[in-house]
Amino acid sequence: MSKPESFIYTSDFATLKGDDKGTISVSMPAQILESLAQVSTFLDITIGSQNANSRIRIANNKDGNNFYACYVYNADRIGNGAGGPLSYSVLAYTARISPTTLRVYVTAKNPNPEGIGMDPGTETFTFEISTYKSPFI
Amino acid sequence: MPAILSNASQFLLTTDFPLDKIIYMTTGSVDIPATDFRDVAIPHGLTFTPLMDGTYSTDSEFNVSYDIGSGQPYPGSFGLFGQSTSIEADSTNVYLHATNFTSGAITVYYRLFGFIPSNVNVDAPATSALADLFQLNPRYNYAKLFSAERVTSTTTINHGLGYRPQVSMWHELGGRTYKTLHAQPGTASTNVLARVTTSDVVVSVLSADAAHVRIYLDE
Numbered sequence: 001m002s003k004p005e006s007f008i009y010t011s012d013f014a015t016l017k018g019d020d021k022g023t024i025s026v027s028m029p030a031q032i033l034e035s036l037a038q039v040s041t042f043l044d045i046t047i048g049s050q051n052a053n054s055r056i057r058i059a060n061n062k063d064g065n066n067f068y069a070c071y072v073y074n075a076d077r078i079g080n081g082a083g084g085p086l087s088y089s090v091l092a093y094t095a096r097i098s099p100t101t102l103r104v105y106v107t108a109k110n111p112n113p114e115g116i117g118m119d120p121g122t123e124t125f126t127f128e129i130s131t132y133k134s135p136f137i
Numbered sequence: 138m139p140a141i142l143s144n145a146s147q148f149l150l151t152t153d154f155p156l157d158k159i160i161y162m163t164t165g166s167v168d169i170p171a172t173d174f175r176d177v178a179i180p181h182g183l184t185f186t187p188l189m190d191g192t193y194s195t196d197s198e199f200n201v202s203y204d205i206g207s208g209q210p211y212p213g214s215f216g217l218f219g220q221s222t223s224i225e226a227d228s229t230n231v232y233l234h235a236t237n238f239t240s241g242a243i244t245v246y247y248r249l250f251g252f253i254p255s256n257v258n259v260d261a262p263a264t265s266a267l268a269d270l271f272q273l274n275p276r277y278n279y280a281k282l283f284s285a286e287r288v289t290s291t292t293t294i295n296h297g298l299g300y301r302p303q304v305s306m307w308h309e310l311g312g313r314t315y316k317t318l319h320a321q322p323g324t325a326s327t328n329v330l331a332r333v334t335t336s337d338v339v340v341s342v343l344s345a346d347a348a349h350v351r352i353y354l355d356e
Contacts, residue, residue: 004158005258009150012263013158014250018278018355051202053192055303055353057333063322069304069331069338070320071206072217093217095210096203103210107217130303130356132280134192135159135264136248 014135048131079116187251206318
């Protein structure tokens with residue numbers, strides 16, 4: 001055994017290998033969300049080798065275009081219901097649909113028992129995706 | 138001589154910055170009935186709590202695999218994915234939580250690996266069994282670790298790279314260390330946040346005891 005933090009590199013320990021990177025933006029215009037419903041929009045990006053892991057940074061235009069390291073970005077919003085303002089969420093996340101294709105989603109979810117109008121303006125999420133190979137591949 | 142960052146990121150390997158070292162690896166599977174979940178506890182045998190990560194698949198051949206925190210799209214449900222996973226560890230076990238939201242039973246096959254926290258400096262068992270194979274291959278770029286830190290309050294880590302680097306995050310809460318999956322800016326109810334700019338990583342420790350951040354030279 002050895003202390004891993006004492007070495008720049010040591011053959012005792014498996015390591016990770018860089019793989020791929022890409023950027024993609026997905027937008028959702030403001031619209032009516034039905035009661036207890038969700039609306040999604042998505043785009044596909046070819047990125048990464050089969051079984052590669054991801055590190056993702058996500059930014060939203062309504063939140064200052066600040067990039068956060070995460071896999072699911074949850075943005076709290078206020079929409080307009082018949083009786084006044086109501087909360088809802090907009091989420092940005094990815095799902096792999098094939099060995100080398102990532103589907104990038106924006107989903108607006110209305111948890112309220114009535115329809116609401118989303119906050120005005122288009123929601124645009126930008127994803128910066130880096131993939132790497134784990135020691136299993 | 139101080140490291141020249143603009144050069145270091147162009148190298149496959151540089152003695153100015155360490156490579157990631159995997160100190161724990163495990164694989165396995167768990168059967169999950171429809172609309173159910175399973176918690177898998179895996180004794181890790183380490184003398185510290187590792188920072189865990191991994192991938193999983195719903196087929197044993199791993200034809201398509203998913204990050205911890207992601208999954209298969211599941212249109213029509215109020216959830217995001219057909220299945221979800223999260224991972225955490227304490228000083229004894231690795232814990233994999235797997236939920237099946239679909240209407241049919243599934244098997245989750247997992248491949249998990251772990252890092253040693255930056256505030257731990259002890260021996261760790263070797264994980265590389267490739268004594269007769271190449272340890273380094275110039276076909277690959279090896280992700281170089283710029284910094285690894287454990288912080289207990291909001292901290293700005295200056296990297297000065299001029300681009301937004303790769304960042305991995307974990308948070309400590311109640312004696313366990315969790316792979317950070319979600320960001321919910323603007324609310325104190327989120328555990329930790331890592332805002333990544335071209336010069337800094339601003340780590341906010343909100344509903345957590347501490348955050349572990351690994352920043353890489355690579356974009």
